[in-house]
Amino acid sequence: SQKIEQNSEALNIQEGKTATLTCNYTNYSPAYLQWYRQDPGRGPVFLLLIRENEKEKRKERLKVTFDTTLKQSLFHITASQPADSATYLCALDGGNTGKLIFGQGTTLQVKP
Amino acid sequence: ETGVTQTPRHLVMGMTNKKSLKCEQHLGHNAMYWYKQSAKKPLELMFVYSLEERVENNSVPSRFSPECPNSSHLFLHLHTLQPEDSALYLCASSQDRVSGNTIYFGEGSWLTVV
Numbered sequence: 001s002q003k004i005e006q007n008s009e010a011l012n013i014q015e016g017k018t019a020t021l022t023c024n025y026t027n028y029s030p031a032y033l034q035w036y037r038q039d040p041g042r043g044p045v046f047l048l049l050i051r052e053n054e055k056e057k058r059k060e061r062l063k064v065t066f067d068t069t070l071k072q073s074l075f076h077i078t079a080s081q082p083a084d085s086a087t088y089l090c091a092l093d094g095g096n097t098g099k100l101i102f103g104q105g106t107t108l109q110v111k112p
Numbered sequence: 113e114t115g116v117t118q119t120p121r122h123l124v125m126g127m128t129n130k131k132s133l134k135c136e137q138h139l140g141h142n143a144m145y146w147y148k149q150s151a152k153k154p155l156e157l158m159f160v161y162s163l164e165e166r167v168e169n170n171s172v173p174s175r176f177s178p179e180c181p182n183s184s185h186l187f188l189h190l191h192t193l194q195p196e197d198s199a200l201y202l203c204a205s206s207q208d209r210v211s212g213n214t215i216y217f218g219e220g221s222w223l224t225v226v
Contacts, residue, residue: 004154032212043114043202043217044155051212089155093212099168100215102155 002027006090006103014111019077021106023090026071028101030092033066033073038087038105047088048075080110115139118203118218125193126226133188133221135203141216143209144186146178147202149220155202161186162209193225 005024013019023033032051036044050057050066050073057064063076077084087105094101116137125131137144146158160168161180175197177189186203200220206213 008152034214041200041220041222043116043204043219045114046214046216049212049214091155099157099160101157104152104154 002101004028004090004092004101004103006088006106008104008106010107010109012109012111013080015081017080019080019084019108019110021075021088021090021108023073023075023103024071025092028071028092028094029068030094033064033090033092034100035062035064035073035075036089036091036102038089040087044089077108080108082110082112084108085110114216114218116203116205116216116218118201118221120221121219122222122224124224124226125190127193127195129193130189130191132190133201133203133223135186135188135218137184137186137203137205137216139205139207139216141205141207142183143206143213144180144183145204145206145215146186146188147204147217149200149202151199159188160209167209190223193223195225198224 003026034049035047038044048064050064061078065074087107089105091100091102144161148156158172159178164180179187202220203218204215206215
């Protein structure tokens with residue numbers, strides 16, 4: 001069956017460290033993968049998109065990698081800050097219909 | 113402000129009530145979506161509209177009835193809901209319904225069915 005898996009346990013790190021979140025998928029062949037941030041009680045906000053032919057994408061303190069062999073994407077936040085505390089969702093395309101399939105998200109807590 | 117506005121933000125309704133959720137996007141997008149988000153579960157796509165035409169209905173019970181009168185507005189009509197329908201309902205839009213488009217979400221409507 002098709003699955004997208006993100007670590008359901010919260011990730012707790014110290015301010016200034018690098019946070020690394022994982023997104024694994026099975027039985028999909030996505031052309032791209034997206035990462036979103038969601039704060040409590042709010043809608044998700046788009047962060048980054050990476051295509052299947054891109055190994056890495058960066059935006060300020062954010063970095064995303066996409067390994068289609070391992071069927072995995074890693075999401076890194078360098079020099080993390082308490083304001084980075086949120087739930088991070090990965091999403092991949094479910095084909096050419098524009099349908100996005102979301103993982104359940106990983107909650108990141110950055111402690112000062 | 114994402115350009116997608118949802119009202120109401122909070123709604124409590126009885127199982128015999130009829131209510132509606134409203135969504136408006138100010139981005140000039142052609143595709144609009146309804147998602148359901150329950151605790152500890154991934155976002156579930158409910159309906160997709162492209163240029164005001166419903167193009168996808170993911171086996172959603174008929175007690176949820178969408179309406180898209182134009183490309184900027186989307187409604188979700190609710191009637192005879194069950195307590196398990198309590199969730200955060202998110203409206204979203206994208207430029208088109210094709211792969212690679214970024215989806216812009218509203219802030220959501222918290223629905224509690226009593």
